[in-house]
Amino acid sequence: MIDENEIRKRAYELWQRDGSPEGSHADHWREAGEQLEAEQVPTNEGTASAAQDGPSSGVHVAMLEDANDRE
Template identity: 45%
Template sequence: MEDQKEQDRIRRRAYELWEREGSPDGRAEEFWQRAIESLDTESSQGTGSQQADANGTSDAARSERERISEESEGPTGK
């Protein structure tokens, strides 16, 4: 049962990351791995950083979203 819950958490995070990047084709494994890394980072930061806001977004998820946003803006800032 725990394994299924963990797989569901990874699946939800991977989907969230995939959607944020415009739902690109052919990159499922990349988003799966990034989801695992993101969740591992949250776990290693302790329970305080796992607290979610009203929308269910944790501090680590917000940080990941900001990193992705900065990468997509590129050097011009657009």
């Protein structure tokens, strides 16, 4: 879940980027939330991928190399 303070900070940055227009609070808040959510997705997928590879994948490669050396 995204922290409200992170959304607030991003919304303020977006508001400043757009020239600090009056009456655009809701638009910047929504955009900030969407950006932060989108930024979380790759992080979670990358973690899951790394967890699937895990430390054992290197062991299998080493075992195959040892087997090839013995032949």
